[in-house]
Amino acid sequence: MIFDKKGNISIITQEKVSIVELVKKLQVIYARFKNDNLIINLTSLKPISTSEIIEFLEISNTHRAAKHSFVIVSNKIDIDDIPDELNIVPTLQEAYDVIEMEEIERDLGF
Numbered sequence: 001m002i003f004d005k006k007g008n009i010s011i012i013t014q015e016k017v018s019i020v021e022l023v024k025k026l027q028v029i030y031a032r033f034k035n036d037n038l039i040i041n042l043t044s045l046k047p048i049s050t051s052e053i054i055e056f057l058e059i060s061n062t063h064r065a066a067k068h069s070f071v072i073v074s075n076k077i078d079i080d081d082i083p084d085e086l087n088i089v090p091t092l093q094e095a096y097d098v099i100e101m102e103e104i105e106r107d108l109g110f
Helices: 021-026 050-065 092-108
Strands: 002-006 008-015 037-041 068-072 087-089
Touching: 002 037, 021 050, 037 092, 050 068, 068 092, 087 092
Parallel strands: 008 037, 037 068, 068 087
Antiparallel strands: 002 008
């Protein structure tokens, strides 16, 4: 797991560990990034199943309820099978764009 921070955005890049282990680690260290927008970069992993990606649902809902963005980056997920509560985009640039749009929406009170 690699951590990077750019302004108010924390980027967590996962390279080896399973999704379930990653989610457990994120829950343990959540206080470290709870006030940041969060990007989970999974582009270096093998194809990811729907059941694996749903593991992020609880932490995503918690983070979004606190008025912060939570975006998963992967081009190896069938987006049609994923719950609408999860933001999944194929590239890191699109993740930045989603966060920017969500910040504008929050500033406007949507």
